[in-house]
Amino acid sequence: MPSEKDNDDVVRVDFAFRRELAEKVEGNLASFCYQCGACVGDCPATTYSSEFNPREIMLKVLYGLGDELIGGDSILWQCVNCYNCHERCPQEVKPxxxxISLKNMMADRGIYPPAVKKIIHTFETTGRTVPLSDAINRKREKLGLPPLEPVPMDEIEKLFEPLEEEGEE
Ligand code: SF4
Ligand code: SF4
Known part of the structure; x- marks a missing residue:
């Protein structure tokens, strides 16, 4: 009889993936998930996609199944960052x-969809995620809002400078 060790179907926790994620999420929040599913009920991404389920994502995080979460066709980009799951979670896991940290891990590896690449380029060149246009300012004028001014790019460029080591003279 094959031992559990020899069985290729056994799910093995990828601790290296979990450690990398834990360094990005303050407090290693995913460890507190007890799979109640409360985060699913009010998730707009789940409403519109049969593939997306924050509880299942947290389960894969717990198992350390990084390969199923991080990749070119990752479902994680379907999350719209609405924070409904955060409000519903009784464990304060903040799914x-x-x-977001998993998306950052993908970005660190240069893996993101073309639409995100376009937003990054717009931010790097204009300091905004949506380019400023006359149409936007006309709408603002109708609403009685002041026009938007161009973003000072020297301040944006500072964001891309490597951070100095903490405590470095
Ligand atoms: S933040 Fe993402 S996972 Fe959470 S409820 Fe909104 S779409 Fe769903
Ligand atoms: S609501 Fe919180 S504890 Fe429940 S499954 Fe979602 S992340 Fe886990």
Whole structure:
């Protein structure tokens, strides 16, 4: 009889993946998930996608199944960062912040969809995620709002400078 060790179907926790994620999410929040599913009920991404389920994402995080979460066709980009799951979770797991950290891990590896690449380029060149246009300012004028001014790019460029080591002279 094959031992459990020899069985390829056994799910093995990828601790390296969990450690990498834990460094990004303050407090290693995913560890407190007890799979109640409360985060699913008010999730708009779940409403519109049969594939997306924050409870299942947290389960994969608990198992350390990084390969199923991080990849070119990752479902994580379907999350719209609405924070409904955060408000519903009785364990204060903050699934949305776990998902954002997973997206950051993908970005660190240069894996993101073309639409996100376009937003990054717009931010790097204009300091905004949506480019400023006359149409936007006309709408603002109708609403009695002041026009938006261009973003000072020297301040944005500072964001891309490597952070100095903490405590470095
Ligand atoms: S933040 Fe993402 S996972 Fe959470 S409820 Fe909204 S869409 Fe769903
Ligand atoms: S609501 Fe919180 S504890 Fe419940 S499944 Fe979702 S993340 Fe886990």
């Amino acid at each position: 949305v912040e776990v998902i």
